[in-house]
Amino acid sequence: MNVRESFALALSSIWNHKIRSILTMLGIIIGVSAVIIVVAIGDGARQQMADDLFSTDENAIPLYFEQTTYEENGEMMWVEPPAVTGEQLDAVKEVAGVKYVLGTNSGWGTMNHNEHTADMEIIGVDNQYFIAKDLTLLEGRRLNTRDNDSYSRVAMIDSLTRENMFAADEEAVGAIIDINDNPYKVVGVYESTLPPEFRHMDEFSNGQMLMPRTLISMMFGSPEIDTINVIADQPDNLTETGFAAAEKLTELTGSEEGMYVAEDMSAYVEEFDSFYMTITLFISSIAGISLLVGGIGVMNIMLVSVTERTREIGLRKALGATRGQILRQFLIESVTLTSLGGLIGIGFAALVTAVAAVFLPFTPIINPVVVIVGILFSSMIGIVFGILPANKASKLSPIDALRYE
Amino acid sequence: MIRLSQITKTYGSGSLAVPVLRGIDLEIGDGEFVAIMGPSGSGKSTLMNIIGFLDKQTGGTYSLNGEDVKQANEKQLAGLRNRHIGFVFQQFFLLPRLNAQKNVETPLLYAGVSKKERSERALGLLEKVGLKERTGHLPSELSGGQKQRVAIARALVNQPTVILADEPTGALDSKTGAQIMELLTELNREGKTVIIVTHEEEIAACTDRIIVLRDGLIVDDRKVTS
Numbered sequence A: 001m002n003v004r005e006s007f008a009l010a011l012s013s014i015w016n017h018k019i020r021s022i023l024t025m026l027g028i029i030i031g032v033s034a035v036i037i038v039v040a041i042g043d044g045a046r047q048q049m050a051d052d053l054f055s056t057d058e059n060a061i062p063l064y065f066e067q068t069t070y071e072e073n074g075e076m077m078w079v080e081p082p083a084v085t086g087e088q089l090d091a092v093k094e095v096a097g098v099k100y101v102l103g104t105n106s107g108w109g110t111m112n113h114n115e116h117t118a119d120m121e122i123i124g125v126d127n128q129y130f131i132a133k134d135l136t137l138l139e140g141r142r143l144n145t146r147d148n149d150s151y152s153r154v155a156m157i158d159s160l161t162r163e164n165m166f167a168a169d170e171e172a173v174g175a176i177i178d179i180n181d182n183p184y185k186v187v188g189v190y191e192s193t194l195p196p197e198f199r200h201m202d203e204f205s206n207g208q209m210l211m212p213r214t215l216i217s218m219m220f221g222s223p224e225i226d227t228i229n230v231i232a233d234q235p236d237n238l239t240e241t242g243f244a245a246a247e248k249l250t251e252l253t254g255s256e257e258g259m260y261v262a263e264d265m266s267a268y269v270e271e272f273d274s275f276y277m278t279i280t281l282f283i284s285s286i287a288g289i290s291l292l293v294g295g296i297g298v299m300n301i302m303l304v305s306v307t308e309r310t311r312e313i314g315l316r317k318a319l320g321a322t323r324g325q326i327l328r329q330f331l332i333e334s335v336t337l338t339s340l341g342g343l344i345g346i347g348f349a350a351l352v353t354a355v356a357a358v359f360l361p362f363t364p365i366i367n368p369v370v371v372i373v374g375i376l377f378s379s380m381i382g383i384v385f386g387i388l389p390a391n392k393a394s395k396l397s398p399i400d401a402l403r404y405e
Numbered sequence B: 001m002i003r004l005s006q007i008t009k010t011y012g013s014g015s016l017a018v019p020v021l022r023g024i025d026l027e028i029g030d031g032e033f034v035a036i037m038g039p040s041g042s043g044k045s046t047l048m049n050i051i052g053f054l055d056k057q058t059g060g061t062y063s064l065n066g067e068d069v070k071q072a073n074e075k076q077l078a079g080l081r082n083r084h085i086g087f088v089f090q091q092f093f094l095l096p097r098l099n100a101q102k103n104v105e106t107p108l109l110y111a112g113v114s115k116k117e118r119s120e121r122a123l124g125l126l127e128k129v130g131l132k133e134r135t136g137h138l139p140s141e142l143s144g145g146q147k148q149r150v151a152i153a154r155a156l157v158n159q160p161t162v163i164l165a166d167e168p169t170g171a172l173d174s175k176t177g178a179q180i181m182e183l184l185t186e187l188n189r190e191g192k193t194v195i196i197v198t199h200e201e202e203i204a205a206c207t208d209r210i211i212v213l214r215d216g217l218i219v220d221d222r223k224v225t226s
Helices: A003-016 A018-053 A086-092 A145-149 A159-165 A213-220 A235-253 A265-308 A310-318 A323-359 A368-395 A398-403 B044-051 B074-084 B100-111 B115-128 B144-156 B174-189 B201-205
Strands: A060-067 A098-113 A116-125 A137-140 A154-158 A176-179 A182-190 A209-212 A227-232 A258-262 B002-011 B018-028 B033-037 B059-064 B085-088 B162-166 B193-197 B209-214 B217-223
Touching: A003 A018, A003 A323, A018 A265, A018 A323, A018 A368, A060 A235, A086 A098, A086 A235, A098 A159, A098 A213, A098 A235, A116 A159, A116 A213, A137 A159, A145 A213, A154 A159, A154 A176, A159 A182, A209 A213, A227 A235, A235 A258, A235 A265, A265 A310, A265 A323, A265 A368, A310 A323, A310 A398, A310 B074, A323 A368, A323 B074, B002 B044, B018 B044, B018 B217, B033 B044, B033 B201, B044 B162, B044 B193, B074 B085, B074 B100, B085 B144, B100 B115, B100 B144, B115 B144, B144 B162, B144 B174, B162 B174, B174 B193
Parallel strands: A116 A209, A154 A182, B033 B193, B033 B209, B085 B162, B162 B193
Antiparallel strands: A060 A227, A060 A258, A098 A116, A098 A176, A098 A227, A137 A182, A154 A209, A176 A182, B002 B018, B002 B059, B209 B217
């Protein structure tokens, strides 16, 4: 009797006791599906968090000013961040590992064009922004150093603005648009980098705009540079590079009441990972107990099955079955039973995560490694807990077994 | 050729030892038709189990076709049962969830015969025992006589040297029992060695030789003259 025939025999034996088999498999089903579901939900939440944290630029780390002195003469004190200049940022760029340092500012303006009105974000940039952010130029030209030096009243619009505020056959480059009731000239159009979920929001549905940062500073009375992002050569060294750049900038600005720090976003992820690891371990140990109890259930039912089939075993031996063949038959039966339980558990987990995806703010991700481990583990339970009953069956003496009533 | 020499069988040991066979000398040649008789407790079932490799003797030697089988281990005994012995039981002992054909095929599974050949041999034998139309039926759908025919087909499927039948008609009415005896007689005429364990004189009378056991010893061994 080869393995395939033993397997077919095992399946028919399980099929003949449907309810008993399902009940026996329950522990395995619960254990396997619990682990898969918990890991899927955890991975989904982690992925979502990482997406949120790094949505703007995976390769960029923001620097911000943190005051170190809070009191003066017993009174609370607010420390104004020092004015950062383009020259200082150029010096920070020399720090090892730094690829670009982006100094930007921004404001919100009301744009009027062709009887369309839209509030939109205007980002004040320098000449490096376009390359550093790897933007795609669709029409016209980029903003250059001279635009900043001469406070040129020019703007670049993105593809969303082009689509929503301009007619398709209208020339956008060279067009004069109205922002907060003042005229500005469009010099270029670039491919919008707004993430899809932002495009549904009212304030971003018509796109963003780029202008020289000197111009924004003049228009809104804001500092020329109020947001600083460091882009690293190697994404892996992002945090270290950010720290080094922050230190350099603190030194350059010479502020005594505060310092520049890099926001270490990987720390959030690490914190989540450790929290999530605790939960996974907790659920996994419960699942482990479920699998253990399930395994004992399988052993119990296999022992019952051996007793019930004592005469069948005796007959098979009389017809020439060896101990090994009987052992294999029962072992394959218990492995089939637990593997089937594992498969049902995977199916159940897939169903639960699919339903959960509808209700959760993120999509659970089923980890194929966990699925494979689940199958292997449930098969292993079949072997471990099937050995004792199978051994008992194989040791039956054919005469006693045939005489058994 | 079955040759038993001073075969003893004792169950238990020490003061609890129960001798069941106390020195059996017996030769059964190829193609013989033999009945083993005796009251309950005479040791006839034990003798059959030893001949059929289901049990091992405590003492003495047993050789089949000139080969001493004393040294055989459990696995080799399973192989000997599979190749040389065809069992027929009083209670038929068919596997209830398998149809007639699959029941007949079972010994071939353990002999490692291919699926196609298994099927051919099983169908051929079911036809021989007159159950050509019943090959797909489950045992529960067959009469007692039909079940015993399936069991006989199963006993024959590995082309064994010896057919061992333990009270083959015990669970059947006399008419059906007679038909089963006819079938066994026919198999003997075709050259099979057939050994029947029975306590019925009428059944024993159908054979060529009657061996009578009492208290673990052969007390009579006679030819039947018809």
